[in-house]
Amino acid sequence: MVLTLKDIYAGYGGADILRGVSLTVEQGSLTCIVGPNGAGKSTVLRTISGVIRPRRGLVQFGGVTINGFSPRRILEMGILQVPQERSLFPQLTVQENVRLGGFILKDTRLVERRLGAVMERFPLVKERAKELAGSLSGGQQKLVEFARCFMLDPKLILLDEPSMGLDPQTFKQVFAMVREIHAEGVTVLMVEQNTKSGLEIATHGVVMEGGMVRLDGPSQDVLHHPRIGQLFLGGTLTMAK
Amino acid sequence: MSLLLDGIISGILTGGVYALMASGLTLVFGVLEIINVAQGSLIVAGAFLSYALLTYLHINIFLGLILTMPFMFLVGYVVDRVFVRRLRVDRVMMSIMVTYGVALVIDGILTMIFSTSYVHLQTAALNQSFPLAGMRVPMIYVYVFLMSVVFLLALYALLYRTTFGQALRATAQNRNAARLIGIDVDQMSSITFGICAALAAAGGMGYGAISSFHPNSQFDLISRVLVIIVLGGMGNIGGALVASLLMLVIEDVVSTVWLPNWSTLIFFIVLAMTLALRPQGLFGSKEARQQ
Numbered sequence: 001m002v003l004t005l006k007d008i009y010a011g012y013g014g015a016d017i018l019r020g021v022s023l024t025v026e027q028g029s030l031t032c033i034v035g036p037n038g039a040g041k042s043t044v045l046r047t048i049s050g051v052i053r054p055r056r057g058l059v060q061f062g063g064v065t066i067n068g069f070s071p072r073r074i075l076e077m078g079i080l081q082v083p084q085e086r087s088l089f090p091q092l093t094v095q096e097n098v099r100l101g102g103f104i105l106k107d108t109r110l111v112e113r114r115l116g117a118v119m120e121r122f123p124l125v126k127e128r129a130k131e132l133a134g135s136l137s138g139g140q141q142k143l144v145e146f147a148r149c150f151m152l153d154p155k156l157i158l159l160d161e162p163s164m165g166l167d168p169q170t171f172k173q174v175f176a177m178v179r180e181i182h183a184e185g186v187t188v189l190m191v192e193q194n195t196k197s198g199l200e201i202a203t204h205g206v207v208m209e210g211g212m213v214r215l216d217g218p219s220q221d222v223l224h225h226p227r228i229g230q231l232f233l234g235g236t237l238t239m240a241k
Numbered sequence: 242m243s244l245l246l247d248g249i250i251s252g253i254l255t256g257g258v259y260a261l262m263a264s265g266l267t268l269v270f271g272v273l274e275i276i277n278v279a280q281g282s283l284i285v286a287g288a289f290l291s292y293a294l295l296t297y298l299h300i301n302i303f304l305g306l307i308l309t310m311p312f313m314f315l316v317g318y319v320v321d322r323v324f325v326r327r328l329r330v331d332r333v334m335m336s337i338m339v340t341y342g343v344a345l346v347i348d349g350i351l352t353m354i355f356s357t358s359y360v361h362l363q364t365a366a367l368n369q370s371f372p373l374a375g376m377r378v379p380m381i382y383v384y385v386f387l388m389s390v391v392f393l394l395a396l397y398a399l400l401y402r403t404t405f406g407q408a409l410r411a412t413a414q415n416r417n418a419a420r421l422i423g424i425d426v427d428q429m430s431s432i433t434f435g436i437c438a439a440l441a442a443a444g445g446m447g448y449g450a451i452s453s454f455h456p457n458s459q460f461d462l463i464s465r466v467l468v469i470i471v472l473g474g475m476g477n478i479g480g481a482l483v484a485s486l487l488m489l490v491i492e493d494v495v496s497t498v499w500l501p502n503w504s505t506l507i508f509f510i511v512l513a514m515t516l517a518l519r520p521q522g523l524f525g526s527k528e529a530r531q532q
Contacts, residue, residue: 049421072423080421087418089411096407103408104423148422 002027002156002187003048008057010047016055017043019211025156025189025204030182032202032219034195039208041191042084045158048189049081050074061156075104078155082145084164084191090134094144097133098125101151114151122147139170146177157181159190163197175201199223243375248497250373252490254382255451257389260485262444262462263469264396264478265437271413271476272433275325275336281463282347283438287313287445288454289351292360302362302446303388309446310439317438321431344459351456359453362446385447392443393482396436400478409433413476472512474525483523487511 003025011017017040025031033041046052048059050071059066066074088097098118102111119126124140125147133141142162149157162178163171179201182188192198199205205222207215215222222228266280287309294305320343328335369380400406412419412429420426448454448462469488473480488508495504515523 051417051420070425071420072425075421075423083418083421085417087415087421089414089418091414092407092410099404100407100411100422100424103404108404 002062003189004058004060005044005048006058006060008044008047008054008059010043010052010054010057012052017211018047018054021057021208021211021213023206023213023216025187028185028187029203030178030188030190030201031204031206032198033189033191033206033208034193034198034222035208035214038210040211041208042160043211044208045081045083045160045189045191048074049079049158051081072104075152078153079158080149080152080154080156081158082142082149082160082162084160086138086141087145088133088136088141088148090132092133093130094125094133094136095119095129097144098148098151101148104152111151118147118150121150137170139166139174142166142170142174143177146174146181149181154186156187156189159188161191161193163192163194171197195228196223244497245494246374247376248494249490250376250378251382251497252493253486254378254386255493256486256489257386257393258444258447258451259465259469259489260482261389261392261440261447263466263473263481263485264393265440265444266466267470267473267476267478267481268396268440269433269437270470271478272409273321273325273332273336273430274416275328275332275340276467277340277434277437278337278463278467279320279340279344279347280437280441280466281459281461282344282351283313283317283441284445284448284462284466285454285456285459286316286347286351287442288362288449288458289355289360289445289456290442291446291449292355292362295362295364302364302450303384306443306446309442313442314435314439317441318431318435320438321434325434326427326430344463348456348459355456357455357457359455360449361453362449364450367450379451381450385450388443389447392440393478396440396478399436468509468512470522472515472522474522477522477524480522480524 005021005023008018008021009016021040021044033044035041043052047054050066050069050073053068061077061079066077089100092100095115099111099115102114105111119129122143124143128136133144136144159178162174166174175197178188178190190198190202199219199222202219205217205219206213207222207228215225215228262284266277269275269277290309290312291302291305294300294308295302324339324343325336328339364381366381366384367379370377371380400410408419408424409429412424412426416426469484470481472488473482473484491508491511492504495507
């Protein structure tokens with residue numbers, strides 16, 4: 001397994017959102033975390049990427065304990081996060097945004113080489129390179145955020161609700177991109193509100209509720225678990241596992 | 242007609258210096274999302290450093306910038322590390338309080354060392370002038386204007402032609418996203434504050450070369466540079482440049498053509514009318530205005 005969380009307690013301003021979260025992410029998997037609002041799904045991703053520090057517990061990546069590592073150090077290990085909210089810089093061009101994805105790289109020639117490769121791979125980046133990122137639609141911005149990840153050599157990509165606020169057409173495009181990234185062998189840990197769509201493309205599923213993991217396993221098993229519908233109709237999975 | 246021309250030329254030349262002084266303030270607002278009311282004191286401190294080097298070590302005021310700018314950069318860097326970085330909530334309001342405290346400390350130190358008497362950077366260029374359109378333009382005004390242009394161009398190049406500048410602008414636009422791509426936002430903020438103070442050193446030298454000053458000059462300066470960045474649009478360096486030129490040209494033209502007493506009032510009328518039509522300033526964003 002590439003990532004392990006053991007008994008994680010974390011939150012904001014002293015209050016714990018995560019209350020003993022333990023989960024594992026297998027190498028090469030596409031793991032989807034689902035659960036109702038306030039379950040702590042996004043907090044899991046922020047804890048892994050170093051944006052918030054866990055109060056208790058252990059985060060291990062490739063056998064290395066990464067608790068307390070700075071976001072930059074975690075990035076250097078190959079863990080990249082695409083957050084829920086817009087994360088492009090609207091007053092920079094698309095090309096500048098993508099180039100900044102390689103900010104931590106010291107070799108400028110490598111940055112330019114990677115930028116060229118990303119532009120070849122993502123036609124949108126090439127076509128709109130000189131335009132301000134803020135002029136792109138929400139879906140296009142999300143695709144550029146994905147593209148930016150490839151300025152580094154991602155080993156684990158954390159996607160926080162990639163479908164949020166997208167129209168059905170762009171939703172399909174974004175999910176196709178998630179599949180493509182996974183098919184290339186990159187491990188993906190995704191948080192998704194759209195339970196069915198998220199679990200359908202995933203290999204593994206995790207159900208969270210009240211800051212804890214209630215259910216996990218192969219995504220199809222999780223998707224067809226008899227009590228998962230109940231969870232999203234206001235019930236609880238507390239006793240289901 | 243020659244009075245009008247006199248006012249315009251004088252306004253442009255001094256406007257350049259004010260643009261330099263305001264650029265640091267607007268940069269800090271853009272990147273750190275705080276209002277640094279210590280900028281006036283930093284400018285006066287810069288002026289006094291040039292004064293000390295000139296008076297006691299006989300170092301040319303322009304050459305002296307090689308020493309004063311790095312020193313002031315360090316001062317700014319430390320101020321951010323010690324005071325500003327600790328502000329976590331209500332940063333804009335708290336920053337006004339904290340940087341005002343810093344201003345008072347700088348003010349006190351300068352008063353202790355230099356007393357409250359007015360001083361002036363006495364250079365040979367002060368007595369040199371050249372004829373232009375029927376009047377004589379003091380060379381020192383031209384020199385400090387050119388210096389301001391050079392530093393503003395250097396700042397532009399830093400912001401728009403380097404990876405560091407891209408990272409700085411990215412931090413100004415979205416601090417959380419900047420953090421996620423590996424930009425050390427805290428370090429970037431400290432460097433920005435350092436740059437702001439270094440620019441204040443250069444601006445202070447320019448200011449001290451064309452006008453008399455004393456430690457309390459900071460109150461007049463901060464009100465003027467704040468007005469400039471509000472008119473230009475908070476966080477917009479190009480806006481600060483245009484607003485500086487506009488403010489000084491209006492003031493100097495009114496002062497020479499009409500009466501000096503009316504110059505500030507007329508400028509504030511222009512400011513009020515502009516803000517009534519564009520509350521975010523000439524080149525500012527609505528988001529910055531909301532802050």
